[in-house]
Amino acid sequence: xxxxxxxxxxxxxxxxxxxxxxxxxxxxxxxxxxxxxxxxxxxxxxxxxxxxxxxxxxxxxxxxxxxxxxxxxxxxxxxxxxxxxxxxxxxxxxxxxxxxxxxxxxxxxxxxxxxx
Amino acid sequence: xxxxxxxxxxxxxxxxxxxxxxxxxxxxxxxxxxxxxxxxxxxxxxxxxxxxxxxxxxxxxxxxxxxxxxxxxxxxxxxxxxxxxxxxxxxxxxxxxxxxxxxxxxxxxxx
Numbered sequence: 001x002x003x004x005x006x007x008x009x010x011x012x013x014x015x016x017x018x019x020x021x022x023x024x025x026x027x028x029x030x031x032x033x034x035x036x037x038x039x040x041x042x043x044x045x046x047x048x049x050x051x052x053x054x055x056x057x058x059x060x061x062x063x064x065x066x067x068x069x070x071x072x073x074x075x076x077x078x079x080x081x082x083x084x085x086x087x088x089x090x091x092x093x094x095x096x097x098x099x100x101x102x103x104x105x106x107x108x109x110x111x112x113x114x115x116x
Numbered sequence: 117x118x119x120x121x122x123x124x125x126x127x128x129x130x131x132x133x134x135x136x137x138x139x140x141x142x143x144x145x146x147x148x149x150x151x152x153x154x155x156x157x158x159x160x161x162x163x164x165x166x167x168x169x170x171x172x173x174x175x176x177x178x179x180x181x182x183x184x185x186x187x188x189x190x191x192x193x194x195x196x197x198x199x200x201x202x203x204x205x206x207x208x209x210x211x212x213x214x215x216x217x218x219x220x221x222x223x224x225x226x227x
Contacts, residue, residue: 004159041219042207042218043205044217048214055213091160093160104150105150107152107160108159109159112157
């Protein structure tokens with residue numbers, strides 16, 4: 001396993017279209033995270049899964065956003081009716097962590113979304 | 117609400133200099149602090165993780181320290197090289213699973 005994998009790497013879409021991104025975490029990592037990063041800013045937390053359960057969602061995650069992690073393996077992030085403000089890098093991370101133990105988060109290469 | 121600050125936002129130095137990158141956070145109740153490197157248009161590469169009970173971590177030319185009570189961490193880069201040019205981000209994990217990031221510091225090491 002070579003790390004967290006994200007697909008596609010780049011996506012250009014027209015405003016109003018739906019897009020879906022995929023993240024494959026490091027195998028045996030039970031925790032998976034989605035972050036969004038805009039130019040010149042640090043990543044901002046969107047949502048978190050432990051196995052297949054979505055345990056935390058940011059207020060940044062509007063009703064147009066939905067994330068799933070069926071069977072606790074890969075995850076998808078869908079954005080419906082995209083807006084220009086959705087243009088950003090979407091980053092996925094995974095971690096084997098139990099609180100207080102090996103807590104390092106490993107990130108993928110991201111999906112760059114451009115809404116035109 | 118946890119806030120993470122990295123100052124300065126950018127730094128340009130000649131090759132060979134020893135560097136200190138600063139990170140401060142407002143809430144000292146953290147589980148850990150992690151330093152990342154990000155190359156343009158790429159994802160994040162984890163450099164060092166310091167758990168709240170630790171004072172420092174070292175990896176090669178990198179050394180990170182943590183002073184939880186004062187809300188500060190520093191990343192020390194020894195003998196900088198042009199290949200170290202990137203944006204460096206620090207992030208803290210507090211009472212929830214999420215990481216809270218600073219805006220990063222863009223480092224340029226000139227040959």
